[in-house]
Amino acid sequence: MNQTDTQCDDIQQAIAVNLKLSGPQLAHVDGCEHCQAVRSEFIRLDGLLAHSIESRVPAGFADRVMAQLPALSPYPRHGGDLINDRLLTVFSRSPLLQALLLGLGVALGVGHIVRFFLGLFITSMAAAL
Numbered sequence: 545m546n547q548t549d550t551q552c553d554d555i556q557q558a559i560a561v562n563l564k565l566s567g568p569q570l571a572h573v574d575g576c577e578h579c580q581a582v583r584s585e586f587i588r589l590d591g592l593l594a595h596s597i598e599s600r601v602p603a604g605f606a607d608r609v610m611a612q613l614p615a616l617s618p619y620p621r622h623g624g625d626l627i628n629d630r631l632l633t634v635f636s637r638s639p640l641l642q643a644l645l646l647g648l649g650v651a652l653g654v655g656h657i658v659r660f661f662l663g664l665f666i667t668s669m670a671a672a673l
């Protein structure tokens with residue numbers, strides 16, 4: 545790859561992300577058929593997009609999309625979902641259950657840590673004997 549290729553790559557990337565080109569870059573584009581072709585394609589593409597994409601979102605569009613989401617869900621709701629919803633509701637409203645679950649998690653975590661260090665200690669003692 546020579547310097548011209550690198551310069552072409554940099555300029556074409558700048559064109560692709562719509563950066564403002566410097567004076568030397570513009571001079572290069574004027575003399576380089578590859579960069580001119582890329583610039584022409586992006587100008588044409590920008591023109592097509594400007595004419596083909598509606599820039600304003602119709603009123604109520606988001607509400608209509610959100611209303612259709614449950615109907616499009618690949619996971620149909622079952623009776624178990626209702627039970628899960630009720631359990632989650634009860635859990636989210638009960639600080640006692642949350643504290644118990646947190647305590648159980650902490651106890652299990654500490655237990656695993658103690659077990660890990662006991663394992664290290666026992667194996668090192670067994671190796672020393």
Ligand SMILES: [Zn+2]
Binds near residue numbers: 551555572578
């Ligand atoms: Zn070029």
